[in-house]
Amino acid sequence: MPRAATVFACSACGHESPKWHGRCPGCGEWNTLAEERRAAAPSRRRARGALRPVALGEVEAPRVDRLRTGIGELDRVLGGGLVPGSLVLIGGSPGIGKSTLTTGALGNLAAGGRRVLYVSGEESAAQVKLRAERLGPAALSVPIIAETELETVLATIDAERPDVCVVDSVQVLYDPALSGSPGSVAQVREVAGRLMRLGKERGVAVILVGHVTKEGAIAGPRVLEHLVDCVLSFEGERERTYRTLRALKNRFGSTNEVGVFEMHERGLVEVADASARFVTEATRAPGSVVLCAMEGSRPLLVEVQALVAPSELVPPRRVANGVDRNRLALVLAVLARHGGVSLGGSDVFVSVAGGVRVDEPGADLAIALALASAAKGVGLGDEKPLAAFGELGLTGELRHVAHADRRIAEAEKFGLHGVLRPDDRTRTLREALRSLGRSGRARAA
Ligand SMILES: Nc1ncnc2c1ncn2[C@@H]1O[C@H](COP(=O)(O)OP(=O)(O)OP(=O)(O)O)[C@@H](O)[C@H]1O
Numbered sequence: 001m002p003r004a005a006t007v008f009a010c011s012a013c014g015h016e017s018p019k020w021h022g023r024c025p026g027c028g029e030w031n032t033l034a035e036e037r038r039a040a041a042p043s044r045r046r047a048r049g050a051l052r053p054v055a056l057g058e059v060e061a062p063r064v065d066r067l068r069t070g071i072g073e074l075d076r077v078l079g080g081g082l083v084p085g086s087l088v089l090i091g092g093s094p095g096i097g098k099s100t101l102t103t104g105a106l107g108n109l110a111a112g113g114r115r116v117l118y119v120s121g122e123e124s125a126a127q128v129k130l131r132a133e134r135l136g137p138a139a140l141s142v143p144i145i146a147e148t149e150l151e152t153v154l155a156t157i158d159a160e161r162p163d164v165c166v167v168d169s170v171q172v173l174y175d176p177a178l179s180g181s182p183g184s185v186a187q188v189r190e191v192a193g194r195l196m197r198l199g200k201e202r203g204v205a206v207i208l209v210g211h212v213t214k215e216g217a218i219a220g221p222r223v224l225e226h227l228v229d230c231v232l233s234f235e236g237e238r239e240r241t242y243r244t245l246r247a248l249k250n251r252f253g254s255t256n257e258v259g260v261f262e263m264h265e266r267g268l269v270e271v272a273d274a275s276a277r278f279v280t281e282a283t284r285a286p287g288s289v290v291l292c293a294m295e296g297s298r299p300l301l302v303e304v305q306a307l308v309a310p311s312e313l314v315p316p317r318r319v320a321n322g323v324d325r326n327r328l329a330l331v332l333a334v335l336a337r338h339g340g341v342s343l344g345g346s347d348v349f350v351s352v353a354g355g356v357r358v359d360e361p362g363a364d365l366a367i368a369l370a371l372a373s374a375a376k377g378v379g380l381g382d383e384k385p386l387a388a389f390g391e392l393g394l395t396g397e398l399r400h401v402a403h404a405d406r407r408i409a410e411a412e413k414f415g416l417h418g419v420l421r422p423d424d425r426t427r428t429l430r431e432a433l434r435s436l437g438r439s440g441r442a443r444a445a
């Protein structure tokens with residue numbers, strides 16, 4: 001006999017437990033379990049009978065054109081535009097520009113003759129209008145409802161049948177039939193699930209805006225990430241102007257693409273040629289090296305900066321901005337063991353200028369060179385900054401990374417010749433450090 005049950009659900013991972021725990025048995029987070037009531041399970045329905053499977057080749061799949069949002073960087077990250085009927089989740093920390101980006105996209109779609117709808121649960125229609133005034137006339141033509149009740153939102157989408165609908169945000173919508181406050185696991189899951197079903201049935205592409213926790217995960221259960229077709233993460237620091245948009249999951253495209261934006265008075269402006277920005281900003285001071293990184297299919301030059309200072313702390317500080325902490329630890333260990341640069345008694349700071357994140361092993365060599373240069377107080381490069389890329393192996397060897405030719409071509413485009421990289425002459429970190437000294441590239445500070 002089915003009965004209504006009380007379960008305790010984790011707000012971080014969605015794990016459910018019949019009793020309360022201080023620490024989630026699923027993900028190990030503390031104080032994340034909250035009580036939720038489950039409706040009685042419906043009694044089992046009669047099956048509709050067996051289906052006849054169809055060979056994939058015979059499945060009818062009409063070619064559908066992607067919906068271009070007119071924001072090039074967003075379209076690229078989506079894999080060439082929005083797929084009709086798909087469900088996309090955009091996560092980002094408060095104030096990063098999620099509403100600005102989605103309003104701008106809807107404005108462009110509306111200007112291109114598409115039907116759009118903006119569901120604002122967080123801000124009143126008047127507040128959204130103020131933002132749209134900044135963004136220009138296209139954004140002002142976007143129809144909006146300010147509503148948080150799920151049924152009303154679903155009914156409106158059903159009546160309006162937009163091509164694209166933005167729900168800002170998934171955490172504030174709620175279904176009064178369920179217990180639990182808006183944003184709880186059960187509510188978020190229900191809201192996303194119902195929107196997905198309606199979207200797929202009616203061919204409405206739905207963009208859900210989601211908040212992220214201070215740890216950087218998209219708030220609400222991870223089940224949301226399984227449910228949606230595409231998870232985009234909008235990153236950057238609020239104080240800095242650069243923002244990056246990357247796909248963490250994409251059923252319709254690569255997850256390697258990254259879009260770079262800048263927040264302006266008139267909204268988010270795409271930075272189509274990010275390399276140019278970062279190279280002109282690069283200094284040739286000690287501790288600065290230009291990294292030829294790959295962001296998806298696109299090469300990107302970014303400046304890696306390092307600072308090494310005497311420390312009074314045990315253990316000394318290791319601060320990494322824009323690079324992985326573990327990667328930094330590895331580079332420091334290899335530098336000490338195989339490069340003759342031991343920084344055990346120093347505070348070490350490494351940051352990628354412009355607030356960009358690089359998550360690839362190809363950054364190792366540039367980080368190592370920036371650290372060595374900072375430690376010695378010697379600037380690298382001649383009249384142009386030094387560019388480098390390559391992975392460091394644990395035995396101090398330099399390892400090849402993908403797309404070497406495209407990285408070099410990008411550097412040369414900006415006049416950075418003689419990119420230091422793994423090749424026949426430079427096979428180890430020691431050789432890389434030595435070749436800098438020998439070629440006379442290193443300038444005394
Ligand atoms: N006039 C302006 N000129 C430049 N930047 C502005 C201006 N007005 C607002 N901004 C920027 O826009 C950001 C807010 O953008 P937006 O509201 O789209 O963010 P959000 O991610 O939706 O935030 P929330 O999580 O609060 O919904 C602010 O952090 C600010 O940097």
Ligand SMILES: [Mg+2]
Nearest residue numbers: 098099122168
């Ligand atoms: Mg917002």
